[in-house]
Amino acid sequence: xxxxxxxxxxxxxxxxxxxxxxxxxxxxxxxxxxxxxxxxxxxxxxxxxxxxxxxxxxxxxxxxxxxxxxxxxxxxxxxxxxxxxxxxxxxxxxxxxxxxxxxxxxxxxxxxxxxxxxxxxxxxxxxxxxxxxxxxxxxxxxxxxxxxxxxxxxxxxxxxxxxxxxxxxxxxxxxxxxxxxxxxxxxxxxxxxxxxxxxxxxxxxxxxxxxxxxxxxxxxxxxxxxxxxxxxxxxxxxxxxxxxxxxxxxxxxxxxxxxxxxxxxxxxxxxxxxxxxxxxxxxxxxxxxxxxxxxxxxxxxxxxxxxxxxxxxxxxxxxxxxxxxxxxxxxxxxxxxxxxxxxxxxxxxxxxxxxxxxxxxxxxxxxxxxxxxxxxxxxxxxxxxxxxxxxxxxxxxxxxxxxxxxxxxxxxxxxxxxxxxxxxxxxxxxxxxxxxxxxxxxxxxxxxxxxxxxxxxxxxxxxxxxxxxxxxxxxxxxxxxxxxxx
Amino acid sequence: xxxxxxxxxxxxxxxxxxxxxxxxxxxxxxxxxxxxxxxxxxxxxxxxxxxxxxxxxxxxxxxxxxxxxxxxxxxxxxxxxxxxxxxxxxxxxxxxxxxxxxxxxxxxxxxxxxxxxxxxxxxxxxxxxxxxxxxxxxxxxxxxxxxxxxxxxxxxxxxxxxxxxxxxxxxxxxxxxxxxxxxxxxxxxxxxxxxxxxxxxxxxxxxxxxxxxxxxxxxxxxxxxxxxxxxxxxxxxxxxxxxxxxxxxxxxxxxxxxxxxxxxxxxxxxxxxxxxxxxxxxxxxxxxxxxxxxxxxxxxxxxxxxxxxxxxxxxxxxxxxxxxxxxxxxxxxxxxxxxxxxxxxxxxxxxxxxxxxxxxxxxxxxxxxxxxxxxxxxxxxxxxxxxxxxxxxxxxxxxxxxxxxxxxxxxxxxxxxxxxxxxxxxxxxxxxxxxxxxxxxxxxxxxxxxxxxxxxxxxxxxxxxxxxxxxxxxxxxxxxxxxxxxxxxxxxxxxxxxx
Ligand SMILES: [Zn+2]
Numbered sequence: 001x002x003x004x005x006x007x008x009x010x011x012x013x014x015x016x017x018x019x020x021x022x023x024x025x026x027x028x029x030x031x032x033x034x035x036x037x038x039x040x041x042x043x044x045x046x047x048x049x050x051x052x053x054x055x056x057x058x059x060x061x062x063x064x065x066x067x068x069x070x071x072x073x074x075x076x077x078x079x080x081x082x083x084x085x086x087x088x089x090x091x092x093x094x095x096x097x098x099x100x101x102x103x104x105x106x107x108x109x110x111x112x113x114x115x116x117x118x119x120x121x122x123x124x125x126x127x128x129x130x131x132x133x134x135x136x137x138x139x140x141x142x143x144x145x146x147x148x149x150x151x152x153x154x155x156x157x158x159x160x161x162x163x164x165x166x167x168x169x170x171x172x173x174x175x176x177x178x179x180x181x182x183x184x185x186x187x188x189x190x191x192x193x194x195x196x197x198x199x200x201x202x203x204x205x206x207x208x209x210x211x212x213x214x215x216x217x218x219x220x221x222x223x224x225x226x227x228x229x230x231x232x233x234x235x236x237x238x239x240x241x242x243x244x245x246x247x248x249x250x251x252x253x254x255x256x257x258x259x260x261x262x263x264x265x266x267x268x269x270x271x272x273x274x275x276x277x278x279x280x281x282x283x284x285x286x287x288x289x290x291x292x293x294x295x296x297x298x299x300x301x302x303x304x305x306x307x308x309x310x311x312x313x314x315x316x317x318x319x320x321x322x323x324x325x326x327x328x329x330x331x332x333x334x335x336x337x338x339x340x341x342x343x344x345x346x347x348x349x350x351x352x353x354x355x356x357x358x359x360x361x362x363x364x365x366x367x368x369x370x371x372x373x374x375x376x377x378x379x380x381x382x383x384x385x386x387x388x389x390x391x392x393x394x395x396x397x398x399x400x401x402x403x404x405x406x407x408x409x410x411x412x413x414x415x416x417x418x419x420x421x422x423x424x425x426x427x428x429x430x431x432x433x434x435x436x437x438x439x440x441x442x443x444x445x446x447x448x449x450x451x452x453x454x455x456x457x458x459x460x461x462x463x464x465x466x467x468x469x470x471x472x473x474x475x476x477x478x479x480x481x482x483x484x485x486x
Numbered sequence: 487x488x489x490x491x492x493x494x495x496x497x498x499x500x501x502x503x504x505x506x507x508x509x510x511x512x513x514x515x516x517x518x519x520x521x522x523x524x525x526x527x528x529x530x531x532x533x534x535x536x537x538x539x540x541x542x543x544x545x546x547x548x549x550x551x552x553x554x555x556x557x558x559x560x561x562x563x564x565x566x567x568x569x570x571x572x573x574x575x576x577x578x579x580x581x582x583x584x585x586x587x588x589x590x591x592x593x594x595x596x597x598x599x600x601x602x603x604x605x606x607x608x609x610x611x612x613x614x615x616x617x618x619x620x621x622x623x624x625x626x627x628x629x630x631x632x633x634x635x636x637x638x639x640x641x642x643x644x645x646x647x648x649x650x651x652x653x654x655x656x657x658x659x660x661x662x663x664x665x666x667x668x669x670x671x672x673x674x675x676x677x678x679x680x681x682x683x684x685x686x687x688x689x690x691x692x693x694x695x696x697x698x699x700x701x702x703x704x705x706x707x708x709x710x711x712x713x714x715x716x717x718x719x720x721x722x723x724x725x726x727x728x729x730x731x732x733x734x735x736x737x738x739x740x741x742x743x744x745x746x747x748x749x750x751x752x753x754x755x756x757x758x759x760x761x762x763x764x765x766x767x768x769x770x771x772x773x774x775x776x777x778x779x780x781x782x783x784x785x786x787x788x789x790x791x792x793x794x795x796x797x798x799x800x801x802x803x804x805x806x807x808x809x810x811x812x813x814x815x816x817x818x819x820x821x822x823x824x825x826x827x828x829x830x831x832x833x834x835x836x837x838x839x840x841x842x843x844x845x846x847x848x849x850x851x852x853x854x855x856x857x858x859x860x861x862x863x864x865x866x867x868x869x870x871x872x873x874x875x876x877x878x879x880x881x882x883x884x885x886x887x888x889x890x891x892x893x894x895x896x897x898x899x900x901x902x903x904x905x906x907x908x909x910x911x912x913x914x915x916x917x918x919x920x921x922x923x924x925x926x927x928x929x930x931x932x933x934x935x936x937x938x939x940x941x942x943x944x945x946x947x948x949x950x951x952x953x954x955x956x957x958x959x960x961x962x963x964x965x966x967x968x969x970x971x972x973x974x975x976x977x978x979x980x981x982x983x984x985x
Pocket of ligand 1: 020032033035
């Protein structure tokens with residue numbers, strides 16, 4: 001049995017309870033104020049944009065939206081938490097009881113799972129602690145710790161699944177598929193940039209096993225802060241194998257929190273639940289209840305985008321893709337990029353070809369995701385257009401991509417700056433043709449005498465002289481014309 | 487000239503400054519001199535910066551000379567409870583854990599005082615984090631009652647009440663969580679109001695119990711209190727619980743002072759056993775006085791008020807246990823034991839052990855316990871149910887009467903030290919005031935004479951529905967005027983510190 005708790009960092013301009021900026025990567029402790037530093041006397045005020053994002057995600061996940069709910073304080077001491085309590089939601093979440101359908105590839109073809117959504121609630125992030133000195137980077141053994149409060153108060157949505165059963169041996173793949181589907185859904189809503197490498201989507205993974213032929217689920221473990229799709233899959237697989245090993249050896253599984261080790265793909269024991277904290281939750285008296293009106297919820301429902309699964313089906317039909325072609329596109333995380341490129345005017349086949357071949361290769365080389373490449377779908381569409389109109393050859397187009405990725409400007413700017421335009425202007429080309437004829441009298445003579453095939457050598461000479469920028473077809477026309485064979 | 491300025495009411499002083507009869511600088515200087523003269527005995531202030539206060543006063547004089555009209559209290563000095571943040575003065579909430587802390591921001595109440603042209607003389611003493619009824623819980627020494635220096639000035643806003651009663655300031659701010667304005671006002675012979683919860687902003691008020699804390703005014707008369715109330719109240723977008731409604735017409739009500747036909751309810755449960763006889767006597771006389779002024783008086787029962795005190799002592803400590811968690815030595819305030827060998831947790835623990843006083847620790851422990859899993863429903867949960875019942879009692883009562891009245895506090899000022907080791911006896915001082923905090927409605931205390939047995943002031947509490955603060959001022963002003971007619975002088979003129 002699986003359970004996932006996913007934290008989504010929202011992309012609102014300001015923090016959950018104050019007006020500080022949320023931009024990632026600023027100098028430590030520069031995006032802070034009395035509220036998010038918890039100075040005495042300061043008070044939180046809920047960010048309406050964050051509430052709106054939460055409702056929209058809840059609606060996308062088919063949840064019921066509470067007409068009245070409160071924030072709660074989760075009390076525990078930790079240096080990266082300025083108030084020593086976190087404002088979260090406890091027994092009155094904003095969104096409850098929804099679902100998300102996900103598909104998993106199996107040797108017997110795709111299988112669909114419906115993942116029940118228990119709740120979506122709002123909370124604030126903590127500051128970020130770095131432990132300096134010591135071998136592990138963890139607090140124990142560190143010489144000292146430094147805290148950056150820029151992250152303190154960033155709005156988070158926590159999406160909690162109901163227990164996911166019946167995934168059997170495909171549980172790791174199902175977990176990954178769920179997180180990917182959730183991520184795509186969040187991205188389609190535009191409420192977060194969901195960059196897992198920046199920690200804007202983090203998962204806690206619960207796993208428990210049922211003995212073959214048994215009827216009850218065993219003790220579960222909770223693995224914290226699993227921060228990539230691949231890690232989600234590996235963490236679940238490792239926990240299944242570890243727990244199965246224990247059970248097979250007649251040992252018991254301990255209910256505990258575990259940490260995922262990125263390097264080894266394993267989990268190690270953290271705090272055991274026996275010493276679990278009492279968070280002393282109670283409704284936060286500083287904040288008025290959130291009470292979205294039915295009209296507002298309906299207004300927000302009208303702003304919902306096409307769900308990613310529906311969009312994929314539509315694109316498959318529109319672009320005439322086979323299931324395999326669609327799967328390649330999805331696995332390459334290229335669907336939205338190709339769609340945006342098509343929206344910018346490119347034919348779908350060309351757009352697909354560029355993103356899946358040339359650009360996928362570049363992203364692999366740079367070890368970044370496809371969407372992190374420094375080229376936009378609109379720029380790719382422009383390059384495709386330049387090839388189609390004959391201004392660029394495919395080879396030149398790849399040089400334009402180099403330029404754009406290098407930060408040299410837009411495709412047109414790169415073409416100009418690097419002088420990459422195909423030479424089709426007749427006067428420039430004419431000079432190159434004349435020179436080729438003069439330099440290759442034998443070939444010219446053969447063409448004059450009717451052996452048109454010999455023109456190839458002359459075209460080659462023109463292309464060589466123009467460093468490949470000539471329009472080969474036009475060059476051929478000019479050669480035949482001049483030699484009276486046209 | 488000095489004594490004459492001190493004797494003026496705040497409204498008179500504001501008028502005199504506006505007409506050029508005197509200046510803010512002269513008035514401020516007179517009060518600063520008075521502080522030098524008497525505060526050694528009274529110890530109302532934790533911080534006074536003479537030069538800064540005079541500079542503020544001269545700036546207001548200059549603004550007025552340029553034709554600015556900041557409001558009727560422009561240029562009038564005010565004493566500010568040390569629980570409100572002030573950029574230009576330390577803010578400690580009378581706790582060691584914040585010794586010397588200078589906030590980088592002003593509380594909304596502070597900002598509004600400045601905008602209205604009031605001159606902040608300094609910060610007043612209080613019970614640590616506003617927890618107490620006597621100022622004996624201050625980490626910086628006890629404030630004394632100007633009527634009798636061996637007695638308490640009330641609390642938690644005891645520095646503010648003593649400052650106004652000793653003529654060290656014409657006005658003062660306070661905060662009322664369970665009676666922390668009304669009780670000190672009553673025992674010092676002053677007017678003190680607890681506005682409707684959310685009617686005045688909590689932004690920059692160092693929190694004790696967030697769902698109860700309410701900033702309010704102290705003054706020597708009802709009109710002055712109303713003017714200060716109006717000056718700093720009103721909606722604040724930085725406080726989520728702030729009410730987005732106009733400030734009730736309190737100044738107009740204080741001027742009107744007419745209660746003909748008003749329906750007054752005497753709360754049966756706040757009258758009788760356990761009260762000092764002289765307090766009850768003055769209270770009953772005042773009720774008769776109200777009747778004589780044309781009010782229709784009836785007895786009203788609020789059966790759940792009997793459980794209010796117990797509910798309060800679960801809710802307030804629960805909230806404070808969480809509110810005070812932020813004092814952890816990490817970002818501001820005291821830090822104990824940070825010698826490079828101790829962990830953050832150890833430094834936090836040492837700092838809190840040394841920085842908090844015994845009453846604060848008692849309430850943190852009480853609240854932590856009340857919120858613990860397994861106890862939550864029995865304690866915090868039940869207390870919230872009582873709170874709902876108290877609100878219902880008020881709603882029912884205000885269905886048949888316009889205001890409710892009771893003594894403000896069961897006794898007059900008690901001797902310093904008498905209840906210091908008996909928290910239950912101390913908590914009883916807030917018996918009559920707590921219901922209005924639980925319900926969040928408006929209440930005011932106005933002097934209603936001196937108790938015959940000890941010659942100390944007695945307060946009448948007037949309670950009105952939420953956002954009907956003006957009614958409390960109307961009744962308060964009527965009582966004040968009738969007593970002045972009856973006695974030929976105001977109450978404070980009988981104090982040892984009268985000027
Ligand atoms: Zn902030």
